[in-house]
Every structure is written in structure tokens, then in C-alpha cells.
Amino acid sequence: MLVQGRGRHHPWQEAKGTAMATTTFTPHLPGGTWTLGDSTVTRFGYGAMQLAGPWVMGPPADHDNALAVLREVVGLGITHIDTSDAYGPRITNELIREALHPYPESLFIATKVGATRDAQGGWPTARRPEDLREQVHENLDSLGVGTLDLVNMRMGDAQGPQPGSIAEAFETLADLQRDGLIRHLGVSNVTAEQVAEARGIAPVVCVQNMYNLAHRHDDALVDHLATEGIAYVPFFPLGGFTPLQSDALSRVASRLKATPMSVALAWLMQRSPNILLIPGTSSTAHLRENIAGAGLSLSDQDVAELDGIGH
Numbered sequence: 616m617l618v619q620g621r622g623r624h625h626p627w628q629e630a631k632g633t634a635m636a637t638t639t640f641t642p643h644l645p646g647g648t649w650t651l652g653d654s655t656v657t658r659f660g661y662g663a664m665q666l667a668g669p670w671v672m673g674p675p676a677d678h679d680n681a682l683a684v685l686r687e688v689v690g691l692g693i694t695h696i697d698t699s700d701a702y703g704p705r706i707t708n709e710l711i712r713e714a715l716h717p718y719p720e721s722l723f724i725a726t727k728v729g730a731t732r733d734a735q736g737g738w739p740t741a742r743r744p745e746d747l748r749e750q751v752h753e754n755l756d757s758l759g760v761g762t763l764d765l766v767n768m769r770m771g772d773a774q775g776p777q778p779g780s781i782a783e784a785f786e787t788l789a790d791l792q793r794d795g796l797i798r799h800l801g802v803s804n805v806t807a808e809q810v811a812e813a814r815g816i817a818p819v820v821c822v823q824n825m826y827n828l829a830h831r832h833d834d835a836l837v838d839h840l841a842t843e844g845i846a847y848v849p850f851f852p853l854g855g856f857t858p859l860q861s862d863a864l865s866r867v868a869s870r871l872k873a874t875p876m877s878v879a880l881a882w883l884m885q886r887s888p889n890i891l892l893i894p895g896t897s898s899t900a901h902l903r904e905n906i907a908g909a910g911l912s913l914s915d916q917d918v919a920e921l922d923g924i925g926h
């Protein structure tokens with residue numbers, strides 16, 4: 616059963632242009648805000664994937680803690696949550712719904728399609744038009760909304776972006792957007808060529824690729840998107856399942872009397888104004904630490920040392 620979502624005017628559906636970018640200061644969270652289509656979100660967001668069980672399968676070990684983390688996210692003023700119906704599967708979306716529905720008007724929930732889960736916890740791709748329609752409806756249902764704020768079309772595989780056309784998949788999502796089921800579109804795990812191809816089909820408000828201090832393959836893409844007013848949303852900002860570790864990171868962190876995770880987030884925040892952070896955590900203590908950490912001010916010397924990690 617679908618629960619009706621928030622009714623809003625949909626000017627972006629006519630707009631063929633790109634997202635308008637603004638960064639303003641908000642006193643509560645580092646980095647201010649960014650405008651995705653018609654919505655303003657905090658640049659410091661939250662990635663919900665780690666709320667599911669081990670390897671993103673099954674329920675969390677502590678259900679009440681997962682709900683508490685989500686309520687803390689919103690309570691601290693974060694307005695951008697990243698999720699997927701494939702997390703759990705369904706578990707993460709259902710936790711978000713249980714913790715936060717009816718959603719505050721300011722909350723922007725981004726989800727993604729393009730993969731499902733198998734019994735072994737694998738992530739088989741599912742990108743035929745019928746697969747994508749089914750995944751969009753599953754996200755609507757599990758989140759309890761009539762319209763999804765943002766759907767990322769996830770391409771590539773576990774090794775990263777792979778060449779190939781995104782056209783058929785993205786056209787399917789553009790059709791669903793025209794039908795009013797999706798407000799904004801993004802792309803994930805993509806090449807620069809796929810971003811350009813998608814933008815020829817419908818407006819793209821964000822690109823979500825793997826990027827962090829140690830994985831800088833997208834440096835040129837980040838800068839290009841900044842000039843186009845398109846958000847870049849790095850996944851695995853802290854290294855994901857393999858936490859970032861490096862001597863330079865530890866050295867800078869110890870000089871600033873901060874944790875390496877804090878410095879990694881501050882570096883992303885300072886890297887480019889179009890970068891939106893979605894660090895994942897299942898801990899309210901880490902959530903607070905990450906907010907404080909992302910607001911650290913890195914000197915030119917700090918940045919120069921850290922830049923050496925990814926090159």
C-alpha cells in the first residue's frame with residue numbers, strides 16, 4: 616500500500632537546466648547548505664546503509680538504537696538522508712519510516728535503484744525497465760511516500776564504474792519522474808561519459824560515486840560538476856568497509872588533536888562546495904563526532920599533506 620507523500624509543486628519537471636547551487640551558513644552544521652533541484656539540503660547529510668545488519672543484510676543488532684540514530688540525525692538538523700531499498704533489503708527504508716514518518720517537510724530522502732540482493736548477500740544488477748519500475752515502487756512502499764525525493768540510477772559493479780550506455784535505464788527513470796513518482800534524478804557509480812549521456816535525457820542534480828582521501832579518481836569530475844552546479848556525493852567517505860588509514864592522515868589528525876575520521880570528513884568538506892557528505896554510522900556518538908569533525912578547519916599545509924595520500 617502506498618502512503619501519500621508530501622504534495623509539492625514540481626517545477627523541476629519542466630526545467631531542462633541544471634540544479635541551482637547555493638551555499639549559505641547554518642549555525643548548527645558545518646558546510647552550510649546546497650540546493651538540489653527545488654530543495655535545500657544541509658551539506659552534512661547521513662548515509663543510512665550501515666543501519667542494517669552485517670554486510671547490509673537483515674535487521675540491525677539493536678533496533679531501538681537504529682531508530683535513535685535516525686531521530687538524532689533529524690534532531691541535529693540534518694536534512695539529507697541517503698538510502699536504498701536494497702539495504703537489508705527493505706530493512707533500512709523501513710527503519711527510516713518507523714523512526715521519522717510522517718517526515719518533516721525539510722527532510723530530503725535520496726534512494727537508488729539498479730541492484731537487488733540475493734540470498735548470499737550479493738548485489739546482482741537489475742536494470743531492465745521492469746526491474747527499475749519495480750524497485751521504484753518498492754522504495755515508495757517501504758518509505759511510505761507517494762513521490763521519491765531523489766532516485767540515483769546506479770551503474771557499474773562492485774569494481775566501480777564500467778563503460779556502457781545508461782540511456783535505457785535513465786529514460787525509464789525519466790518516465791517515472793514524468794509520471795510524478797520521482798522528483799529528482801541522480802546517477803551513481805558512473806563514468807563522466809555516462810553523466811553526460813544522462814544529462815542529455817533529463818536533469819541530473821547529483822552524482823554519487825566512490826571518493827575519499829585515498830580514492831581520487833573523480834577529481835576532474837568533481838571540479839567539472841562544481842562548474843555545472845551539480846552536487847557530488849561521495850560514497851565511502853570514510854573508506855566504507857575498510858576504514859581509511861594512512862600515516863599522513865594520522866599525522867595531521869594528531870597535530871589537530873582530532874580523529875583521522877574527522878580529518879577525512881573535513882578534507883571532503885573543504886575540497887569543493889558541491890560535495891555533500893553522507894557518512895554512515897550506527898552510533899549517535901560517532902554521528903556527533905563526525906559533525907564536529909567535518910567542521911575542522913584545515914590549513915594549506917594540512918591539505919597539502921593530505922593531498923599526497925590520493926596521488
Ligand SMILES: NC(=O)c1ccc[n+]([C@@H]2O[C@H](COP(=O)([O-])OP(=O)(O)OC[C@H]3O[C@@H](n4cnc5c(N)ncnc54)[C@H](OP(=O)(O)O)[C@@H]3O)[C@@H](O)[C@H]2O)c1
Pocket residue numbers: 661662663664665697698727769803804823824849850851852853854855856858876877893894895896897898901902904905
Ligand atoms: N551508491 C553506491 O553504490 C553506494 C555504495 C556504498 C555506500 N553508499 C552510501 O554511502 C553512505 C556512506 O557509506 P558507508 O556508510 O558504507 O561508509 P563510510 O561512511 O565511509 O563509513 C562508515 C563506517 O565508518 C564507521 N564510522 C563512522 N563514523 C565513525 C567515527 N567517527 N569513528 C570511527 N568509525 C566511524 C562506521 O561504523 P559505526 O557504525 O561504528 O560508526 C561504519 O562502519 C552509505 O550509508 C550509503 O548510503 C552508496
